[in-house]
Amino acid sequence: MIAVITDHGSDDLFMGVLKGNFSYLLPKEEIIEVTRPISFGDSYVASCIAERLACHLPKSTIFMIVVDGQNESARRPVGLRTKDDRIFIGFDNGTFTLPIERFGLKQIREIDVPEVKFSLSFTRSVLDILIPVAVDLSKGRNFESIGSIYMTFYDLKHKRAGIVDGKIKGEVAFINERGDISTNIPFDYLEKMGLSQEDKLKINGKLSSISLDRRAGRKNELIVCEGLGGYVEITSRYSRAGEILNLPSRSEIVLEV
Structure with a gap:
């Protein structure tokens, strides 16, 4: 199962292309999409949604967080493995913050990107980098093989209860x-x-x-x-x-x- 958490809920074209890619690459895989109430670029709400969703879905679910953040590293593709072996992939824009606080951090890796596929385009990065990695992980690819350890990930500052x-x-x-x-x-x-x-x-x-x-x-x-x-x-x-x-x-x- 792949769960997509995104701030592009009102963009029917983007969502259509995204789901079409998954249907082609993983025709038998169940894809869950969560778009509301995430406003464009709201990494904090996306992080909240990802954490809460993960509490109620199987640990084998691949969580793909597709949000166009505003910080300097917001287009850097990364993957998170929690202490209880849940897997999240997305960009280094703070959306991993609450899943880490809830489930603990085992490791974060920067996804290897072939030079031919590197792009500053958010859409191309999602289609050419995140989706193929999500598909491979769903098929059993070893998490450690997606790239090298990433140490300086972006952490959202927020108030704690x-x-x-x-x-x-x-x-x-x-x-x-x-x-x-x-x-x-x-x-x-x-x-x-x-x-x-x-x-x-x-x-x-x-x-x-x-x-x-x-x-x-x-x-x-x-x-x-x-x-x-x-x-x-x-x-x-x-x-x-x-x-x-x-x-x-x-x-x-x-x-x-």
């Missing part, structure tokens, strides 16, 4: 199309605070309830539930949680009793 002075502090990771807020706060932090199902708490000063059923709640009531990857997700049955709290991505979230 924590419990400070009796409050849980984190940030908005991303907001989906329904207006649900995915945070970077592990759901088990609520248990550490002595909270459980149906307890009340405040989110940035607004009252909310903890529930395993995201369909619970009255109009405009905020519900705190466990989202993918085991993180706190904030939703509302009849409204958009993102609008109720008026919080953009990367803004601070404070949970308190």
